[in-house]
Amino acid sequence: MRYRLRVPDETAGFIRSLHPEIKRKIRAALDIIVSEPAAGKSLQDELKGLKSLKVGRFRMIYKVASRRIIEIASVGPRQTVYEETYRLLKKRPQPRI
Numbered sequence: 886m887r888y889r890l891r892v893p894d895e896t897a898g899f900i901r902s903l904h905p906e907i908k909r910k911i912r913a914a915l916d917i918i919v920s921e922p923a924a925g926k927s928l929q930d931e932l933k934g935l936k937s938l939k940v941g942r943f944r945m946i947y948k949v950a951s952r953r954i955i956e957i958a959s960v961g962p963r964q965t966v967y968e969e970t971y972r973l974l975k976k977r978p979q980p981r982i
Contacts, residue, residue, distance in 0.1 A: 888919050888949070892957045895973075900960055907943065911960060914940045922949045931971050946970045 892900075900911055917924050918938060925936030925947065935958060938945045944966045946958040959970045 888922055888953045888955045890915060890919060890955050890957060891950070896957055896959055907941065910940050911943070911945065914938055914945055915957075918945070918947060918955055922955055928967075932967065932974075935970070937967075 900908060903911070922936075925938040925945070927933075928935045928937055928946070932946070935946050935948050938947070940960075942962055943960060944963050945960050946966060948956045948958060950956050959966055959973055961969055
């Protein structure tokens with residue numbers, strides 16, 4: 886069962902600005918996530934519900950949403966990606982129930 890990716894414009898722009906070798910590794914990681922969404926490590930505390938996949942010095946933070954959709958929350962260096970993801974999630978409007 887194949888999943889579809891949803892990548893925010895800000896994250897897609899960041900990926901486009903990276904070195905070609907890193908972009909190649911990120912594309913390979915995206916292929917892994919699409920074919921096996923459980924490949925990443927589950928995060929805890931404020932980022933509970935998200936997963937993290939190691940891509941060299943970078944981490945890809947994502948969420949497996951309903952209807953076979955994987956939402957990429959952020960991609961970045963390990964040193965800052967978790968704080969940046971938390972900041973982005975607080976900034977995004979929450980859906981009304």
